[in-house]
Amino acid sequence: MSAGAILSVEGVSKSFGGLMAVCNLSFEVPTGAIKAVIGPNGAGKSTLFNLITGLEPLLCGRLVLAGCHLNGLKPNRRAALGLARTFQTPQIFENMSVLENVLVGRHIHGKAGLFAALLYTGRSRREDLVMRRHCIEMLEKVGLADKADDDAGDLACGQLKLLEMARALALNPRLLLLDEFAAGLTRKETEHMMSIVRGIRDEGVTVLLVEHDMHLVMNLSDEIVVLNFGEKIGEGTPEEIQRDQQVIEVYLGTEVC
């Protein structure tokens, strides 16, 4: 693992039955960069995210986040190491308010346990107050602060994506995984989201994203890795990827060139 990488994926494989979803994949995500994973449907992009977050076990290979081996760690332990993600279909807690959703994202920064909860201790109250303040800031960052007390289930599709973003940011992630954050958004919403992602990067959060919108990927990313049938077929800057003959053949076609 090179010194500048926050995440290193080393020879990772995953199979479902006889199908290799991810095959001997290696790449690194440099600290402070925005890196994109692209590829046709079924290329293994979402599986890769599930492997990194620990929702699926690896077949073989190694995952290292900021010097810590992730293999065998449950998703909640990985989150505690500073790994946050959003989902292709937003996984919002619809039974809670918008602010409460973000507060769950702040969970790992709290200490109050069962007895503090039952007794409503002064310490847990103070902790909660600090958390709330921080979470309101996160909502302001994505522009949802005025909806803080609304039921999360009442939000529109674009707002759900923003809420998921705020919730992931509340965790103070070192690495943020964004799974198709622009899917289903209007042009304007996508632009808004892109500026948020740039803002996050400027604050020092590394971003790894999966996306189908090529305009977005080419504009936003510092580096791109291209998957096809679970294998890496290209990696480089957006300019390099757009010139790569193999990538053009299997994925980009003539659309970009």
Add this chain to the structure above:
Amino acid sequence: MSSYSRLPRWFPLCIFLAVVAAFPAVSPNAYFLNILGFVGIYVLLCTGLNILMGYAGQVSLGHAAFWGLGAYVSGVLTAKFAWPPLLALVASVVGTCVVALAVGLPTLRLKGHYLAMATLGVGVIFHSLFVQFAGLTGGPSGLVDVPSFAVGSISIDTTIKNYYFIWAWVAIGLLGALNLGQSRMGRALNAIKGSDVAAECLGVNTYRYKVIIFILSAAYAAVAGSLYVHYINFVAPDTFGFMNSVLLLTMVVVGGIGSFWGPVIGASILTLLPEYLRAYEGLEVVLYGLILVAVMMFMPNGLASLFRSLRRRVGAAEQAAGGG
């Protein structure tokens, strides 16, 4: 923000408890107070079950087993071994928590229907244990001569004393549930209910929290069991069978699963309703069933949702008045 959120969150609970405390002064007769003692026990049971099912979204079809375990431990220790009731209550809570831990560790790895099936099985097992250990439990005919609760030299032996004693415990249980609902842990439980996967990815140790809340829920049931056995001075295994697990679940759902007041409303109404329906002899079961169906058809979120929508409407009206 609407008007109701300006009130402290414990304000409605204080009003409720004040009404409970004042009620014996206007109670029509001792029999009614006696029934309200049972209401208190069911409120405690349902509040505990609601923490598990409503807050954390984990289904239990064997909750009566923990109620029974609490009752039998407390009953056997006092009736057969002459333990002081307070110590027996502590022992029944600790014992039930240990059993809940042992049951919860394997079953809470299961999800949805599988968890429901596993807890159902646990309920059946405990019911037969209560019957089979006849030497201690009295077998199918039950355990008799359980002493009333006593704290030091004060014996809780009259209806009115029992009423206050039981409701004091209910007050503690309700306050705990209210605090829990607003806490970091309560939010984590709610998140597990909303999306297990998302909660886990945000750093919530979902399995650990499920086990903790399963144990807490069992502790509520154990206290209710201990109160119950010293209240009626008798205990029989059929009280803790599958049908009563379903009854508890029905109370929670009819009242409003996941809401703080839901179990209070559900337990109160479904305990009092059969008393009133007794006047319609022969039709009582039919009426009881029809009322349940009607509530579920017209208020699928339970009776508590009625108050919530009312509160919202008032809030919206005030906001409109303020804005205009």
